[in-house]
Amino acid sequence: MxxxxxxxxxxxxxxxxxxxxxxxxxxxxxxxxxxxxxxxxxxxxxxxxxxxxxxxxxxxxxxxxxxxxxxxxxxxxxxxxxxxxxxxxxxxxxSGKMALKLEWAFSLFDVDKNGYITKNEVFEICQAIFKMIPKEKQEMLPSDENTSEKRADKLWGFFGKGENERVAEGEFVKGVMENEDALRLIQCEPLK
Missing domain, CATH: 1.10.238.10 (EF-hand)
Incomplete structure (x- = not known):
């Protein structure tokens, strides 16, 4: 440096x-x-x-x-x-630019750094995000996202991909930008 x-x-x-x-x-x-x-x-x-x-x-x-x-x-x-x-x-x-934040989020979900996201990678990150939600908040989540598995399934569903397909960065950014629920599911904000 x-x-x-x-x-x-x-x-x-x-x-x-x-x-x-x-x-x-x-x-x-x-x-x-x-x-x-x-x-x-x-x-x-x-x-x-x-x-x-x-x-x-x-x-x-x-x-x-x-x-x-x-x-x-x-x-x-x-x-x-x-x-x-x-x-x-x-x-x-x-940065205030949503696309830039989503490019970073893509790199977070691209666990193996191969340029694509798989459903397994979405599940892995959703597990990590879910651990950060306090137990009392987990109990208040909607029934279709009250476990890490359900959150991963719901998020993956927004991309319209099959179990063994993959999502490229552009698809990820576009899919999340076009869906408020997808954006909420990938975020993990500290408690204020």
Missing amino acids: GNSKSGVVSREVLDDLKVSTRFSEAEITQWYENFQKQCPSGRITPAQFEEIYGRFFPDSDAKTYAQHVFRSFDTNDDGTLDFKEYIVALHMTS
């Missing part, structure tokens, strides 16, 4: 992030300083990420979901997140 130990984000990384995220230089520099304080090694490990994520979902089991989120952010597959991956992930998940 360049100057990860010096306390100053490299010009190359700064310029790249300004273009790819549209964040300002001041924002990136401030986030870099905070990142360095929290992660002096310049890297976030999966365990650190799980701990951070767990703080946002104190009444739930966020570990499995955090592992999937981490995998989707670790774009170079080195088992850690560097500052650049962290900022790009922050941009993708916080």
Whole structure:
């Protein structure tokens, strides 16, 4: 990453992030300083990420979901997140653009990173999402989505695919954008 130990984000990384995220230089520099304080090694490990994520979902089991989120952010597959991956992930998940968020959601559901989503992958992520819903909230869910299996079946149904078919990124983005229920089923917002 360049100057990860010096306390100053490299010009190359700064310029790249300004273009790819549209964040300002001041924002990136401030986030870099905070990142360095929290992660002096310049890297976030999966365990650190799980701990951070767990703080946002104190009444739930966020570990499995955090592992999937981490995998989707670790774009170079080195088992850690560097500052650049962290900022790009922050941009993708916080950007106001729904299509960008759904592209990230696709990468979350694409567990094997082959460019397609299968029903088994939808089920795996729905299981992780379901674990994050507090028990008392699970009891209030509609009967067709009150288990991870039912949620996965319902979500898969929105794509109009058979059991052994697969969904490409464009189909996923379009299918979720066109259906409010599908959008709700893929989201896992922290409790306020």
